[in-house]
Amino acid sequence: MSQSLELVRVGYYRAPAVRRVTPFQIRDGECLVELMTNGRAYIDLDGHSVMLTYGDFRWEYPGDWSLSHTDPEDPYECITFLFRIPENQKRQWPGYVRPLEADILVNFAREALHAFHAFHLEREELGPMIYNRLAWETYRSNLHQQPAEPSVVTLLRAFIERHYGSHLELQDLAEEAQMSVSNLFNLFHRYFAMSPMQYVRERRLYHARLALVETGDSIRDIAEACGFSNVEVFCRTFRQAMGITPGQYRKRYRGPQRLTAETSAEEPS
Structure with a gap:
């Protein structure tokens, strides 16, 4: 071919x-x-x-x-x-x-x-x-084909991709899926092996990693755009998940470059 x-x-x-x-x-x-x-x-x-x-x-x-x-x-x-x-x-x-x-x-x-x-x-x-x-x-x-995921799972994946940058709560997801919170937990554990809010966090971190590498936005702006309550929470969550800070991740995957004073100052040590 x-x-x-x-x-x-x-x-x-x-x-x-x-x-x-x-x-x-x-x-x-x-x-x-x-x-x-x-x-x-x-x-x-x-x-x-x-x-x-x-x-x-x-x-x-x-x-x-x-x-x-x-x-x-x-x-x-x-x-x-x-x-x-x-x-x-x-x-x-x-x-x-x-x-x-x-x-x-x-x-x-x-x-x-x-x-x-x-x-x-x-x-x-x-x-x-x-x-x-x-x-x-x-x-x-x-x-590795598995039974097709239910339409409600597809709906929730799309909903989270649209709204990961906003303030999402369990009740928002439950209302979108038109199911109880307990059923929502069961659904996410079955199809994603994690809780609903853990899944939301993973999507936020994924988009944050993209922004760190593909844009020159400040770490504070990235934290806000990806739905984290503040830059301190973002940096702490990022380090727990990745083992390095957002600034270190940016340097590693974008190559050596001078960060702005604002970006450097925003990242807690």
Whole structure:
């Protein structure tokens, strides 16, 4: 497959705040992968509507249509990979994949987007690398396939991704799921092996790590944007989870650079 595979384009798409986006049909000799990075999209699967959220991706072959249904209150965003494949190539992979490790895959997709436009690698080399990684994630997902998560779990994952930066309480999650707090605890322990608020904390820390590496925002601003009550709580929580301070994490993964006086002063020792 890789011998006749060509990476044509890597892009980023943000849907408008409407229910239906105008789709386009995949042409002969092309394969499109749309990998969700934010928001919600919907596809029809065997007559049922399935929600796609963070980390999910979709293989689209000739004759398929691109994603078109979204939530106007939470429009989807995705990284797209367009490959040129042999004419009359049959579908290799199922249309919809929920990866085992969404964070790792989304990070890979972001790096691939940057590499494609920064010309760090020859595109002849980059194309098979990306395609094979997506194929491997598809294989792993199928190999370890578990019963499809209930729609309420998908709903809660999307809700937390939208609101991790705000003040969230157990009752907010219970109301969104329309269930009791005790049932909410049971649900999270079954599907995430942690409590609801531990899951919220993990998502906040994940987005904080991204902001530390990808932005120049101060540690105080990152703490606020990621839903921590103050910078002291953020730094303490971050150090307990990562073993280093936010400032040390930023230096390690962004390389040596001069921090602003404000950023340095904000991080408790």
